[in-house]
Amino acid sequence: MFEKILFATTASPTCDDAAKVAFNLSLKYESEKLYVFHALGVPTRGFSPFVKDVRTGETEQGDPDYIQWVKEEMKNTYAKLIDTVENCELETTVGVPHTEILRMARKKDVELIVMGAHTRQEDIGATRYRSVAGMTMQKVAKAARCPVLIISRPCTTCFKLFSHIIFGTDFSKASDSAFLFAYKAAKDVGARLYLFHSCDISSLQAGKVPGQAEIEEKIKEARRKMEQKYVSKMGDFDNYEIEIWEGIPYVEILKFAREKQADLIVMAHHTREIDPDEAELGSTVEQVVLRSACPVASVNHPDKVASP
Amino acid sequence: MNNITLMRDGSIVQNGETVESVLLMFLGFKVDLEKGYTLRSWFQMLGKYSLLASLNAFLPTSIEQYLACPANGCCFDGFDHLEFNKTVEMIGFPGNPRLEIYNSFHGIKSHKTFALKSVRMENILDMSVRLGKLKHVVFGDKVDIFEFDTVFSLFEFIDGIAWELSFHGSPKQCEIGR
Secondary structure, rough: OOOEEEOOOOOOOOHHHHEEEEEEEEHHHOOOOOEOOOEEEEEEOOOEEEEEEOOOOEEEEHHHHHHHHHHHHHHHHOOOOOOOOOEEEEEEOOOHHHHHHHHHHHHOOOOOOEEEEEOOOOOOHHOOOOOOOOHHHHHHHHHOOOEEEEOOOOOOOOHHHHHHEEEEEOOOHHHHHHHHHHHHHHHHOOOOEEEEEEEEOOOOOOOOOHHHHHHHHOOOOOOOHHHHHHHOOOOOOOOOEEEEEEEEEHHHHHHHHHHHOOOOOEOOOOOOOOOOOOOOOHHHHHHHHHHHHOOOEEOOOOOOOOOO | OOOEOOOOOOOEEEEEEEOOOOHHHHHHHHHEEEEOOOOHHHOOOHHOHHHHHOOOHHHHHHHHHHOOOOOOOOOOOOOOOEEEEEEEEEOOOOOOOEEEEEEEEEEEOEEEEEOOOOOHHHHHOOOOEEEEEEEEEOOEEEEEEEEEOOOOOOHHHHHHHHHHHHHOOOOOOOOOOO
8 A cells, every 4th residue: 555655754753653553564565665855954045065954053064974874873773663664765955844755756756745833943832923823744745645644642553553534524526536645545454534624603604503403404414415425435345424514614533533543534625616726735734744643645736546 | 901811620610610611712711720730631621621622633533531530649750840831932943934833741850841642541630730831932942942931721721731642652561472
């Protein structure tokens, strides 16, 4: 399922949990290649030999020696994990992180990008007012042609033993791609697939709270769409459940994931029918990534998930 | 003046008298905690003054978790106590220079702070809660942090803890796929 995996790292402890998942995936799926990739800095100007470190803001001389030194550091950091897989390649480059990650993913034609939610260790209180999930993650998730697996907490189960996969949908076009990934993953590992939708009845929406009849109508409509859009595509796969709740979507999906002890949440990267070029990471996904105890896969393109 | 005391049983006292129904004007009042105040007291307060539970979208979920916990003995020796802090942080990079002010709620063990998100609710509910200091972080220097005495409003105290608890929850165990 994952022949080529790209693990995008800041080469700092914030990516340790993501590193474990990436190496574990590579090991279990006997992937052809695991690329461990780090964009170390941005040139101070044009073709300047100096680079500004993306995390510290310090200026370094980005010559081959420095790049070699960074690679050595990466090798030392992941030494134990590197020993567990056969085909690991360390890559590093100078450039804007999200652009370089996307470039690398395209160049190597990877099937999955694994990354942490943050560029640096954040205090939970502080995340509230910052660009919540790291900007790099946000931009990669928005533009990637393959699924992006975002890890923000230690993962207690390895991918192959996942038993509960939740697919959160808003019935958008991007959600169709997310469904394909969730379905394939559930089928592959023998997990139960929960097709989940939350009817947004938050009173925050212009202060209007719909009546009970209207909510019930919405739930009925959502169930019909689930059957039509997703169940019809699953053939004889019967290890699934449809759940439709009402409330604030990100609150409900997190509540549901906790209740089911979910191992993976799969969502489209943006939650409205808008031009993908203009889409920001949907606030629902952002909130879910931040708080989810399990990994979150953001899928917004059918390229790497459409094949059977 | 403009002080309220949060009691161990969850009630709110102003000028020696228990507040019967919480008024929004108390949200800006400075809070003091009765000795022995615990996280359970905080939830009991939300139970007594239900209006406060609508301050955060995740509070109903946290309250559900709280109600499912044992009635006592919810402690563990990983922390000495829980502490509510305020941080003022000057940030120079990345992005434009800016100053951010936020609250945080941590576990404290031997003067070191630990995140609560991976600790289960039934392990911290009966741990004492203390009001900490204001920390001033200058340009990411987390070693030389200035600390000052400060005050916390009732709103900060509820909202800050609710925000932190909304990150709570880690799977108890993993199940083997069929």
